[in-house]
Amino acid sequence: MKRHRNLRFAIVVGSLVTLAIVGFAAAQSTPNVGSGDVVADRQRLMKLNGANWADAQAKFKAGNIEAISVNAETIALNAMHIPLLFPQGSLTDKSNAKPEIWQKRAEFESAAKNLQAWAEKLRDTAKTKDAAATEAVMKDFGRQTCAACHTAFRKPLQ
């Protein structure tokens, strides 16, 4: 009888300790996305956005309208990830971010959603192969999305 009681006691205590360790670990760990250097990752993402936008313009000049949809979709998906890449406490010396990102968080996230919306619109328009309609979107795209967000939230040329 006493041995059973000791065993049950050990199982209960052991389970509680295991739960505590797992719970503690879960509470401490950050989402395991990216390289671990969130500033480096977001700078790569932004460069990729730029490269896609430059590529989209080159494709337009070459008359390759439908292919622009790939670039637009890439930018749209990148835009979805932007807020995740700017967590609290990630304003380091290497970053060109402005503190306004965290001071005006709602505006910042709205700017990211705006980029996503414009990119999706460009994607859908390019898929129709209508050059004039695509040009109309592209004419304002850079200024309305990239420039607008950068002016508010990115430091000027250093």
Place this chain on the structure above:
Amino acid sequence: MPDSMRFATCILTCLRAGFLGGILLWCGAGLLLPASAGGAGTPLPDLVARGQDIFGAAGGCGCHTVPKGTLNAGGRKYDGPFGTVYSANITPDRQTGIGAWTDEQIITAIRLGRRPKGERLIPVHPYTVFNGMAAEDLRALVAYLRTVPPVNRPNQPKKITVPFFESIFLPTWLAAFAPKETPPATAPTSGLARGEYLVRAVGHCGECHTPRGMTQATDNSRFLAGNPNGPEDSKVPNITPDKDTGLTWSEEEIAEYLGTGNKPDGDVAGGLMGEVIEGTAAGYKDLTKADRLAIAQYLKTIPPIHNKVGK
């Protein structure tokens, strides 16, 4: 009728005819000529449209509009070694704007920096550079300015902190150091002359892009070579054709940038340059492709200056 009376009647008739004829001539002239002093008459639509083009070529006169504020209502703050000034209300409001000024008075303020009562403007408004604008363009610009919705917004008084600044220092500075552009007889319409006119006078690019010396005047021996201490703490790039530190984009790329803000690497102009490309009621983006190419062509001809600004 006696001779004397006939003579008098003749004189009176001639005078009446002359008087009436004069009135008819005056009215006829008023219909044919563009609007003149006091804003009397309706300006020709072409003149207003041309004025809006010039407004855009000047970057939308954004210094006179607070960001996200009302067009041309003024109130934008500028701190300098002299103190602080706020841009003026240039809407056609009669009490607080320029509505009661004559065309000549407005033009005098733009290019000579004097208000109707003689007060000198602080050259944050670069009147010695705007002096390079052709008279016809200034008249068109004024015609356009009068069509902007009037806003009642009293000007904020300047705060000059340097003693004798306006009475002694400013006139000396203007005479000795200020860059001076002289107006062409007519505005050039194409080619390098057009590019030069748009860059040096209307677009007043040097005000941001030319480095400044200790007197705060632009150092025109290094025209457009970049300013690490630009307005609103900006680092303004060197846009001379220097291979190592200047602008190496093609003319097409420069023209594209001015029209859309798109850079060759896929980035887009933000900050103050983004602001002047976007403009207000018009901006650099509204320049014709020919004008943007003329600007680009001119930029390729200015002396390349080695001056590294920024990283």
